[in-house]
Amino acid sequence: MINSSRILARILAALVLPLAFGGCLSVLPEPEIPLALISLPAERAATPSSPLRADVAVYPPDASRAYSGLDIAVRADQEVVYLANVRWVDTAPRLLQGAVVDALARAGGDGRAAPAQLGARVDYDVRWRVIDLSTGKETAPANAIVEVSILDAATRRMIAQDTFKASDTPTSKDPRARAAAMAKAAQSVSDQVAEFVAKTVTPKAAPGAVAPPT
Numbered sequence: 001m002i003n004s005s006r007i008l009a010r011i012l013a014a015l016v017l018p019l020a021f022g023g024c025l026s027v028l029p030e031p032e033i034p035l036a037l038i039s040l041p042a043e044r045a046a047t048p049s050s051p052l053r054a055d056v057a058v059y060p061p062d063a064s065r066a067y068s069g070l071d072i073a074v075r076a077d078q079e080v081v082y083l084a085n086v087r088w089v090d091t092a093p094r095l096l097q098g099a100v101v102d103a104l105a106r107a108g109g110d111g112r113a114a115p116a117q118l119g120a121r122v123d124y125d126v127r128w129r130v131i132d133l134s135t136g137k138e139t140a141p142a143n144a145i146v147e148v149s150i151l152d153a154a155t156r157r158m159i160a161q162d163t164f165k166a167s168d169t170p171t172s173k174d175p176r177a178r179a180a181a182m183a184k185a186a187q188s189v190s191d192q193v194a195e196f197v198a199k200t201v202t203p204k205a206a207p208g209a210v211a212p213p214t
Helices: 004-022 092-105 175-200
Strands: 036-038 056-058 071-076 079-088 113-115 124-135 142-152 158-168
Touching (some): 092 124
Parallel strands (some): 056 124
Antiparallel strands (some): 071 079, 124 142, 142 158
């Protein structure tokens, strides 16, 4: 007589094996795929009014967690949430860094601008931080505020510091319209930073040489 416990074990094994080998049962939520990715195209960068006369390294701006990722922040009083179904194409600090480098590349002059990650030898460092990079609820304006410091790359002495602001009002409360307004504000503030850098930095004389007039 076949033991009933053995029969039960075979039945359970027959039920479990298809799950083990036929596929995995996932309890994880499906990743959300955004409907749109927002970038800061190089062709939208404004040309600074002054030529770039020295070599500069542009660092990614420091940013709080609210503004340092791919999500686009929405501020309402003390609360920060994020736009649904729309993301930055890259992290916000890297996009802002790239926008400043793109604008300075249009300046002309003997100077060159490069991302700090390249490790190039430069005359000045552009260090900055994001104070605000968020859109509001519904059709409230999108705001971009940054504080910028220009440092002598050799001495680490601060040459100049300033704060720049930009805002843009979305055409509707649709997330894509609000993200577009955020992108315009971000581009505008990046152009202001590039303008500030081009106007501020001056050529450095080679050792033993006389500095050119400013």
